[in-house]
Amino acid sequence: MKGLLILFVLMNLGKLPRTGHCTETRDQILSITPTTKEQVDILKNVSTQYETALWQPAAPQFIKEETEVHLFVPANSSETVAGLLQKHAITHEVLLANANELIEMQTRNDSTDPRSGSTFYERYHSLEDIYYWINRTQQDNPATVEVILIGSSSEKRPLYVLKLSMNNRPNKKAMWIDCGIHAREWVSPAFCLWFVRHSLSFYRQNQDITHILDNMDVYVLPVMNPDGYYYTWTTNRMWRKNRSVSKRGGCIGVDLNRNFDANWCTEGASDEPCTEIYCGEFPESEPETQAVADFLRKNKDTVQLYLTIHSYSQMLLFPYSCTVEEAENHRDLLEMAQEAAQKIRRYYRNNYRYGSGAKTIYLAPGGSDDWAYNLGIKYSFTFELQDRGRYGFLLPPSHIPKACNEALTAAKTIALKVIEKT
Numbered sequence: 381m382k383g384l385l386i387l388f389v390l391m392n393l394g395k396l397p398r399t400g401h402c403t404e405t406r407d408q409i410l411s412i413t414p415t416t417k418e419q420v421d422i423l424k425n426v427s428t429q430y431e432t433a434l435w436q437p438a439a440p441q442f443i444k445e446e447t448e449v450h451l452f453v454p455a456n457s458s459e460t461v462a463g464l465l466q467k468h469a470i471t472h473e474v475l476l477a478n479a480n481e482l483i484e485m486q487t488r489n490d491s492t493d494p495r496s497g498s499t500f501y502e503r504y505h506s507l508e509d510i511y512y513w514i515n516r517t518q519q520d521n522p523a524t525v526e527v528i529l530i531g532s533s534s535e536k537r538p539l540y541v542l543k544l545s546m547n548n549r550p551n552k553k554a555m556w557i558d559c560g561i562h563a564r565e566w567v568s569p570a571f572c573l574w575f576v577r578h579s580l581s582f583y584r585q586n587q588d589i590t591h592i593l594d595n596m597d598v599y600v601l602p603v604m605n606p607d608g609y610y611y612t613w614t615t616n617r618m619w620r621k622n623r624s625v626s627k628r629g630g631c632i633g634v635d636l637n638r639n640f641d642a643n644w645c646t647e648g649a650s651d652e653p654c655t656e657i658y659c660g661e662f663p664e665s666e667p668e669t670q671a672v673a674d675f676l677r678k679n680k681d682t683v684q685l686y687l688t689i690h691s692y693s694q695m696l697l698f699p700y701s702c703t704v705e706e707a708e709n710h711r712d713l714l715e716m717a718q719e720a721a722q723k724i725r726r727y728y729r730n731n732y733r734y735g736s737g738a739k740t741i742y743l744a745p746g747g748s749d750d751w752a753y754n755l756g757i758k759y760s761f762t763f764e765l766q767d768r769g770r771y772g773f774l775l776p777p778s779h780i781p782k783a784c785n786e787a788l789t790a791a792k793t794i795a796l797k798v799i800e801k802t
């Protein structure tokens with residue numbers, strides 16, 4: 381008995397991360413708040429020169445004093461990074477000490493058939509599974525779901541949009557939702573699936589979704605950046621951009637949310653292909669951007685509401701992000717976001733900030749929301765889903781239901797308002 385106990389303790393000791401001054405064997409997420417100009421510069425340097433992934437802010441240029449930085453530090457550079465922070469007396473907090481375990485948890489599909497079962501929507505899914513789900517959803521709902529191929533990615537993967545249409549009322553309006561523009565934001569595609577399931581299962585049961593679907597068709601693009609998403613499942617969980625190969629230099633990927641034609645590549649974006657916020661060669665240079673833009677241009681007379689889903693930080697944003705100027709219907713947009721945030725607070729006890737993008741986070745030109753707004757879709761929102769940094773992009777699957785339900789509440793609140801106003 382005693383021998384067994386000792387054996388057990390020894391076995392578990394082996395599993396613990398080795399800490400201390402020598403080696404740190406796990407990937408970590410650090411929260412660091414620089415307090416001086418010097419510390420800001422060190423952090424900018426660390427996040428660009430070392431093998432790390434900056435989670436927050438989106439690019440090193442936005443790092444400033446007294447603002448929290450979230451940094452993913454892979455095991456192989458953790459010693460060096462820790463040394464640098466210590467040397468410059470930069471205090472930090474470990475948000476996650478063992479990110480590897482979380483990543484492993486997220487790709488594990490424990491049911492025998494990953495494509496079925498009641499917990500399907502409470503898990504993350506590979507791109508292959510999502511394509512299968514799209515097909516299956518159409519086959520199971522032939523009268524109400526149509527699959528539209530709107531284009532293909534730079535690595536030639538198809539971009540499918542689901543059209544949910546419950547009736548043939550003349551002059552019916554529509555809303556658009558896209559997910560997965562940024563590859564590592566896994567809860568985003570999960571939300572698109574969640575939204576479709578809710579629509580199809582609760583039409584004629586839930587009053588709000590029934591009213592919405594009676595008055596609007598819904599276009600859902602579950603994964604706008606399939607190449608990037610695939611890459612996060614196979615190679616690098618922290619990838620953000622698409623996977624197109626730049627003509628100059630060896631770097632890969634364009635930030636699709638900087639590639640739209642809205643003050644393209646001005647302050648808040650970068651023309652440097654190696655950065656996370658690279659705007660691309662020219663507006664709509666990327667096939668993913670072009671496919672979405674073309675589709676919306678073709679349907680701009682019916683689409684009245686544009687929603688794009690990101691994570692993380694819990695915010696409901698609206699135009700503009702490409703300028704600090706106010707949108708012409710700013711008051712309407714503010715009111716809608718406020719009501720949505722209030723409902724989330726009341727029903728889910730969670731706080732979402734809201735406001736125009738430029739004033740709530742930072743200037744970010746070339747975004748899809750601003751572009752759609754300028755096209756004439758006057759109700760245009762970017763949702764940033766859970767959480768606030770505790771798990772960041774690695775939100776555990778057990779959090780999917782609450783994260784999606786609160787965003788669903790916001791989406792429904794706003795859609796109802798749009799129907800009321802138009």
Ligand code: ARG
Nearest residue numbers: 438637701737744747748762
């Ligand atoms: N986190 C998002 C990004 O950096 C924010 C998007 C807000 N809207 C925008 N047009 N930039 O892309």
Ligand code: ZN
Nearest residue numbers: 562565690691
């Ligand atoms: Zn994003």
